[in-house]
Amino acid sequence: MNTPIIAFQEVDKVFASRGSNHLVALEHVNLSIVPEEFIAFIGPSGCGKTTLLRLAADLEQPTSGRITIKEKTPEQARLDRDYGYVFQDPVLYEWRTVEQNVQLPLEIMGVPKPKRETRAHHLLGLVGLSEFSHHYPWQLSGGMQQRVSIARALSFSPSILLMDEPFGALDEITREQMQLELLRIWRNLKTTVLFVTHSIPEAVFLSTRTVVMSPRPGRIHEIIEIDLPQPRTVETRECERFFELTTVVRESLRGTENGH
């Protein structure tokens, strides 16, 4: 249980741009995540949160340092289909209906059609889009599209969920519903979640640990243990400790701006 499922060791990521100015997106990232953790990442725009998820998912290669996923390379983990990735944009296929979009990973993985369909049906119910199965992406609002992309990532029950601001486009009510739903899925599937957000209460409410990041160069500023009791419920948001922890995260975030 204590062997990390995801480990970043001294990871640097430098983007070489035209000319000689290189952009250091991540520097000295050390992070160990054990199975069934829910890690929230928070930090100013451009501090490398997306880059960190992409490195974990083998969509980007570290400039130096080592990343280990389930004691494998990220590439092997990707080939083993360990990742469900919810991108910052919905990235739906416009020639596929909502239902077909959700089925896409299952098609790639060779799941037979009847099973794909029941799975897609179930997941669309989960994200509240059953009536829109046969719509095309452009007929949906931004928030609805993002929910489709969440259903798609969950469709094959990946062991690691990478979510990049998945609830950014949702209204407050839907957002809170989706948070509870995500926590339920997390408990049931026993997945490990890496969750990027810009919302302090969201990070505190969802995560077991919140990683606060600082920009230029992107670094891990502080890792805050969120010791709120599990399972989290609607009441969690009203308890004393919740407010204390949001204050801790807020102050840590403020610290990223005022110098080092």
Added chain:
Amino acid sequence: MKKVNVTSLLSALIALAGLFLPWVATQSQVSGLAQVETASWAWIPLLALIVLGLIGSWSRAPVVAAIGLILGLSGALLALVAVKSALATGYTGSASLGFWFVFLGELLGAAGMVNCLTTLSGADRVTYVLREVVPPLVVPAFLLLLWQGIVEGLRVPIAFFPSVTDVVRVLFSAHAVLVDDSIHTFIRQMLFGYILGAAMGVLTGMMIALSPFLRRGFLPLATAVSSIPVIGLAPVLGRAFGVDWESKAAVASIVTFFPVVINMVQGLMTADPRKMDLLHSYAARRGQIFRKLRFPHALPYLFNALKITSIISLISVIVAEFLIPGPPEGLGQRISLSARSGRYDITFAAIAFASTLGILFYGFIALLERVFTAWHSSFRGAQRR
């Protein structure tokens, strides 16, 4: 509302002046319309039409514009009939000033009315039809009338330029030959070559997109070759494939092939990188990426090439028939043979067949495009209420 429609007023005045000017002339005499025995009947109706036009120019209501349009076109037609029968009574010269004033005045009035209609605002059904449906239907009629009027009025000989009615007469009397020619040109040569070229183009495009070697080596060449006017090679192809239909089919397939290859490669290579990342995160295989992402993404590009080449290949086949004359069949041959013998009525009838086929075929490809890429942004407006 209160403003006078200047174009309409002006054109009515011009037409009115035409009624009092001579319509036909010989060396010895000059006659106004009312004096020509065979056509004097037209004077009163024309006067009535013109007076109505004068009155109408004081209003800008849509209904008035629509009626004015019909009046203008009928006036021009009536003037045309009248001058034809007048000229037929032994006058050898062309029509005189009076006819031109009435004819062009009426057409100008009609054009002004069309202009009025295109600027109508309003969302109701009648306004919509008047603004969007009527003008594209009327403008061709307008141009045909103008064409007929000029040819009749100036008494242009067929061997110089045929009139509309000459062409229509040939369309009826020689339709069997023209249909045979069309089958020869369109199906045996153009369609065969087009389908062959498109199919080879799609396959080649796929191969290039999948192979970095071909992409680096062959694609620049294909791009360069596609800018060569292939039709210039027609005589060479004629030598290679013979003067019969095969050489023309070869022309059609070559002009289709290169644009299809280039667009296909472009479509296959420009899929959204984020969508690509998504498939990578599922560890999709190359073939799956191709089927699920690259190919669907390339369809709109492919259809663009297919639409353009549908027209280009038809034109090329016709020109190839000029350049590699084989047995005397096919629309291109018909055009060049009839033109050489001064039968421009046949020439124009053959051109009419060719352009109708071109438009229909283009429409068919556009329809296929709609069916296969209905999701594409260019069609969404129509679908999202």
